[in-house]
Amino acid sequence: MQNSEAMALSAALLAVAGGLVQRIHDGVVARGFEGVRPMHGFAFTRLAPDGATVTDLAVHLGVTKQAASQLVDDLVRKGYAERHPHPVDARARLVVMTERGRACTRAAEEAAAEAVREWSEVLGEAEVRELARMLPRIAPGGPIRPAW
Amino acid sequence: MQNSEAMALSAALLAVAGGLVQRIHDGVVARGFEGVRPMHGFAFTRLAPDGATVTDLAVHLGVTKQAASQLVDDLVRKGYAERHPHPVDARARLVVMTERGRACTRAAEEAAAEAVREWSEVLGEAEVRELARMLPRIAPGGPIRPAW
DNA sequence: TTGGATAGTCAAGTTGCTTGACCATATGGT
DNA sequence: ACCATATGGTCAAGCAACTTGACTATCCAA
Numbered sequence: 001m002q003n004s005e006a007m008a009l010s011a012a013l014l015a016v017a018g019g020l021v022q023r024i025h026d027g028v029v030a031r032g033f034e035g036v037r038p039m040h041g042f043a044f045t046r047l048a049p050d051g052a053t054v055t056d057l058a059v060h061l062g063v064t065k066q067a068a069s070q071l072v073d074d075l076v077r078k079g080y081a082e083r084h085p086h087p088v089d090a091r092a093r094l095v096v097m098t099e100r101g102r103a104c105t106r107a108a109e110e111a112a113a114e115a116v117r118e119w120s121e122v123l124g125e126a127e128v129r130e131l132a133r134m135l136p137r138i139a140p141g142g143p144i145r146p147a148w
Numbered sequence: 149m150q151n152s153e154a155m156a157l158s159a160a161l162l163a164v165a166g167g168l169v170q171r172i173h174d175g176v177v178a179r180g181f182e183g184v185r186p187m188h189g190f191a192f193t194r195l196a197p198d199g200a201t202v203t204d205l206a207v208h209l210g211v212t213k214q215a216a217s218q219l220v221d222d223l224v225r226k227g228y229a230e231r232h233p234h235p236v237d238a239r240a241r242l243v244v245m246t247e248r249g250r251a252c253t254r255a256a257e258e259a260a261a262e263a264v265r266e267w268s269e270v271l272g273e274a275e276v277r278e279l280a281r282m283l284p285r286i287a288p289g290g291p292i293r294p295a296w
Numbered sequence: 297t298t299g300g301a302t303a304g305t306c307a308a309g310t311t312g313c314t315t316g317a318c319c320a321t322a323t324g325g326t
Numbered sequence: 327a328c329c330a331t332a333t334g335g336t337c338a339a340g341c342a343a344c345t346t347g348a349c350t351a352t353c354c355a356a
Contacts, residue, residue: 006260008280013168016161018165045159050193064314065307066315069335070312070313074246109152109155116157118286135160135163136160140299185343214344215345239304
């Protein structure tokens with residue numbers, strides 16, 4: 001594969017990713033969740049199972065713990081998360097999602113499903129399933145970092 | 149396809165995109181082009197054919213023309229682009245890439261090819277070709293907007 | 297020729313991150 | 327038991343990449 005073809009593939013991938021983020025964000029806003037930024041969604045995926053500490057979040061998002069702390073401030077102020085005392089470590093605080101936060105993630109899932117449905121109309125469901133099989137195999141494991 | 153599956157597919161796509169941007173950026177830096185940000189690459193793709201005006205760039209990148217102008221300032225200061233008088237419109241200025249700028253895009257293409265080659269090792273070349281066929285069909289046409 | 301649209305820049309404000317400094321609590325070696 | 331060091335978290339200040347607002351120069355159509 002030529003370098004220029006690799007670049008074209010990369011550009012297409014980034015265009016799809018950028019469009020998808022925009023679609024999900026618009027869908028979440030349209031469902032009544034204002035003031036939430038796409039990066040909050042990445043935070044939600046880490047908080048959802050059992051909550052997380054600020055430091056956990058910082059590692060997951062690939063930012064400093066100060067930045068993660070500010071992000072949590074924002075989520076708390078907007079009613080999406082709460083800080084609780086940590087059950088076993090008095091230094092730490094466990095950040096957990098509120099019901100409103102969980103509702104917001106459901107809205108994001110619905111919006112994502114809408115976008116994927118449109119892909120199915122173009123590619124067919126079989127190919128979308130193939131996408132869903134291929135992408136996780138080449139996804140890096142590290143922090144979710146926009147980085148551009 | 150369930151909503152949660154759509155979300156998992158989305159997450160995988162965004163992880164791949166984030167990793168790819170990081171890979172390309174690292175590769176460009178490793179080839180000796182410092183102080184260049186990923187967004188500059190998107191600007192290069194618009195400048196490469198015949199140059200572009202600041203307003204063209206702003207539309208392409210999805211930012212204000214002031215932001216585009218600042219970005220061009222930066223590219224000029226770092227030797228990747230030059231401002232020339234526009235051949236037919238005395239208000240406008242044509243921004244064109246320097247040889248160093250073109251060398252930088254070649255470095256980005258090499259880095260992209262490296263990343264894609266690693267995908268081939270995991271998925272096989274046939275599936276990567278299939279990716280290259282599918283993604284452009286679902287890529288939105290609008291501005292290249294990171295948006296998160 | 298003149299009034300409004302367009303290309304571009306300058307200046308100031310906002311925001312989301314960073315680095316640096318600091319306190320509280322945990323942990324492990326002696 | 328005690329202290330040195332590591333770790334979790336926050337406060338404060340700074341920075342970089344955008345934004346909005348205001349302005350000049352040029353184009354173009356009535």
